Amino acid sequence: MRITIHPKYAAQEQAILQLVTTFFEEGNLIVKGSRNTIKSNRLGEEKVNIKYFRKPGALKSVIYSFFRSTKAKRSYDYANYLLQYNIPTPFPIAYIEERNGLGLLGDSYYVSQQIDYDFTIRELIHDPLFPERNIILEQFAEFTFKMHEANVNFLDHSPGNTLIIKKGAGQYEFYLIDLNRMKFEPMSIEARMDNFKKMWLSKTMVKVIAKKYAQLSSQPEEKLHAILLEKTLDFKRKITKKKWLKRKLKRK
Template sequence: MPIIIHSKYKNKEEAILQLVANFFNEGDMIVAGARNTIKSNFLDDKKVNIKFFQKPGLFKSIIYSFFRSTKAKRSFDYANYLTEHHILTPFPIAYIENRNGLGLLKDSYYISEQIDYDFTIRELIHDPLFPERNVILEQFAEFTFKMHEAKINFLDHSPGNTLVIKKADGKYDFYLIDLNRMNFKKLSIEERMDNFKKMWLSKTMVKVIAKAYAKLSNEPEEKLHIILLEKTIQFKRKITKKKYLKRKIGRK
């Protein structure tokens, strides 16, 4: 069971391995998903999250074993990249890969520090009367711009994957989670706007985001508004169509 640990936690290897060994018997459940399970527990006096990635099918096991990094490794590596570029994310502690005698991946774990947050972007998206909604959206646009400037394309940039903490000075901190799908390159303005599409923005929110992003990028506000609105509408139509087809097939 190979383990890679951040230098900050190098002296905690035995305790980290113990957390993983007792994963199914200890800790508080956060997410009990079909493929992944997340629990919280304590590493000495530090509260941490442990994400368990279940054993993939044979084909994916071969891919993750020999051709592509595992989800646990990507989560750890990407968290380190974000941290190095001053993009907030729960601090990466370690990842562990469990393999069989042939070197094929069985399952894996990613351990990070626990973030006690106030809300996610999802709550704000679904509540038009959310306090300081436009202020938060403007700051979220700034956060995303900073991420794009660091050549980060977060493919799962969706409402539930950004944790928000309200600061005393009226500012908000944004933390990215569920990190295993990213790529890194210089992004065109079209690609930058496309990165917002999964946020499920209303027309009002599109206007706020476009205006804030335009100020930061020195791009015309009208241009960004047109692109972002088009990307958002296209995405919503695509998801709505998928749901409709699933319902239709389910009735047969």
């Protein structure tokens, strides 16, 4: 195993390795996916998350081994980048890669602090009467604007990938998760609006976010509203069409 640990956790290397080696026997299951599994466990007095990335296929193993950073490494590196620009994300503790004698990637793991959150954007989508809904959306727009100003294009900016903590009346904190798909680049205003499309926003939500983003960016509200609405509706149409085609093919 190859392990990279944040300097703050250097003294706990053996405990971190123990969490990884006993991953399938211990800990509490959070997500069980076809490619990734996430569990929570204890590291000393602290609750942590361990994300397991299954061994890639032969071709991807070569790519991740020699030509591209692994998902675990990207998660760790991107988290450090976000924190450098004061964009909250669960603190990156370590990443671990299993390699064979040829240096080819096997399983890999990313370890981060556990965030006990209250809800995600998904709850706002399904509940138009969610308490302080517009306030949360305005602060979410501000959070995303800050991310864009730091040249972060979060390709998985979707309803479940921002954790929200209520700090008090009208006060919320946002934390990005599932970080391994990002680009770091200056973004045009169209690209910034496009970055919201996976949020599955209603027309009312589009209006709130466009208005707040316009205030922050000094762009015309009407312009941002038109772009954001177009991107959102186009994305919804594409996803709906894909689902329709899948159902049709299954019937055949």
